[in-house]
Amino acid sequence: MTVKPKRDIEKGYTNAEFAAKLRRLADSLETGDKFEIQIAGERVYVPVRAEYTVEHERSDDEEEIEFQIKWSPK
Template sequence: MGKDERDVERIYSTAAAVAKLRRLADALEKDRPFRIQIAGERIRVPRRAELSVEHERGDGEEEIEFQLTWSLNEDDDKDDVEDDEDEV
């Protein structure tokens, strides 16, 4: 059974965004998976996830998007995960 499609976006204070990015950076630096709770759903980002940065410009706006991508078909990493989770 596949997961339902969804598209969730929230705006955070600078302090909250920094805390979330710091936890993610620590997990990436340690080559560990990362857990985060987004709109009530717990998401486990495996350490094999690919990180990309996207830049868009148009209609008087610019956007930079940091994106983690991984396949749901592959087995998840079995390594330990950071215990604390963020709500997004």
């Protein structure tokens, strides 16, 4: 198996693009299928066994909500 290089990027999307990605994710969750997404030129395959969390952070000058999807490669 090929070891993938480490990666830590953040990619911005328009409201319409983000909504479309969330809809595709929701469809995958409901049907029990893996989720595929392309981020900054790399296709990522999220397995059905992934874990989903929502994180909320607050500081003095901003708030943030992160929808997180985590899994271990097998």
